[in-house]
Amino acid sequence: MSKLQINLHRNLRRTVLRGHPWIYKDAVVPVKAKIAQICQVMDGKNExxxxxxxxxxxxxxxxxxxxxxxxxxxxxxxARFQTAFEIRKSVIDPQTNSYRLFNGEGDLLPGLICDIYNDIAVLQFDGQGANEFWNKQQIADWIIQNGICKTVVEKLRRQTQGGILKLAGEDCENEVIATEHGVKFMVNLEKGQKTGFFLDQRENRNYIQSVSRDKSVLNLFSYSGGFSVYAGLGGARKVASLDVAEGAIELAERNWQLNGLDPAKHTGLCVDVFEYLNSATEVWDHIIVDPPSMGHSEEHKERAKVKYIELFATVAKKVRAGGQLSVSSCSSHISFEDFFEIINESLSQSKRRGRILRVSGQGPDHPFPHSCHELRYLKFVHLILN
Structure with a gap:
């Protein structure tokens, strides 16, 4: 069967040869293909x-x-699956059984995501094209045959029916206990966000543990309490987890207890964070703000920057004098340069000044191509305020 041929009408040879993994529709001579498939890409000279x-x-x-x-x-x-697994061996140890095995373009596997939770592998595909192109069964069989997991499931996109579908291996429950740095989290594979948990924040959570002793810590948009649990294990005197989803707060409470922490030191509140910030008067030693992505496309980038600024400025006013603020963004359309601009404007509007203690992003199991900084999507900045 002959392969589809796609011609470019823009000169992108240098960009592609340097390793950028994407070409957009406006650079391509239109074709009539209706499903995702492999193709030869030809430049403007038909080479x-x-x-x-x-x-x-x-x-x-x-x-x-x-x-x-x-x-x-x-x-x-x-061969790329095996290389990806070899890279993850720096992350896997007796204290960490949950990590990202395949990170799409960062592992030369565009659109293919695989997260490991103990002995369950969760596949997810970035869009309909990836879903059509990749052979799910072959991937699942490779994972089982190489002894990486006992079960492989696909996390279905919510635009379709949602939930999980077993592809290979043993039957499994919808919930699994994931461990990172010895810290335990109950992960709901069926109802959880992304593949079930935000593995990309693992090293930032671990860092929070190191700076939490004797502090009051407020975790906004807490989801299942990742930062909260680490703060508690780091010796925080009190921790509050706030999220609009009741299920997330229930999970945060369970994860707190799962790690043997004192229930009296944790409060879970199912509230709208924005409404809370507008009415709350309490100040905190350390506030962590990791909101859902506010910029889902380049078109909405400027609007997203305004939202981030408004949010971070409001939060900064709730940090006590000399207290600390950690802010994060998972939007790929907000660059690190954009993020520093957002922080600068936020502190200006809140009449605060800050010193940056840490700048980081996703962990080493979330690699990205050197030529595609859009995939360096996670930004995390920890500041001490005046």
Missing amino acids: FLAWAYFDPHSPLCLRILSLDKKPPTFETYE
Whole structure:
């Protein structure tokens, strides 16, 4: 069967050869293909440039698979699976059984995500194109055959039916206990956000443990209480977890107890964070703000920056004199440069000044291509305020 050929009408040869993994629809000569499939990418001179998979459902219509002249095969991907697993060995130890195994373009596996929770692998596909292109069963079988997990499930997108679907291995429950740095979290695979938990914040959570002794800590948009539990284990004198989702607060309470922490030192509140901030008068030693993404596209970037500024400025006013503020963003459309601008404007509006103690992002199990900083999406900044 002949492979689809896609021609470019913009000169992107240098960009692609430098390793950028994406080509958008406006650079491509239109084709009639209706489903995602492998294709040859040809430059404006009709010379071979790369192999990619074509996604007719997205403005990001080409995701680069290989620069080799021969088309990639499943054996090509198997070698990349193995390389990805070797990289994760720096993360896996007796204290950490949960990590990201495949991180899409960062592992030369565009659109393919796989998170490991103890002995369960959770696959997720970035959009309809990735869902059509990747052979789920072959991937699941490879994971089982290589002894990485006992079960492989797919986390279905909420735009469809949601939930999980077993692909290979043993039957499993919807909940699993994940461990990182010896800290335990109950993860709901079916109802949890993303694949169930935010593994990308693992090293930042661990850092919070080191700076929490004897502090009052407020965790906003807490989800299942990741930062809260680490603060408690770090010796915080009191911790509050706030989230609008009742299920998230219930899970935060369970995770607090799962780690043997004193229930009297933790408060879980199911509230709208914005409404809380507008009415609350209490000040805190340390406030952690990790909101859901506010910028889902480049088109909405400026609006998102305004929202972040308003939120962070309001929060900064609730930090006591000499207290600390940790802010984070998972929006790929907000760069680190944008994020520092947001912090500067937030502190200016709140009439506070800060010194930065830590700047970080996602952990080493979330690699990204050197030429695609959009995939360095997670930003985390810890400040001490005047």
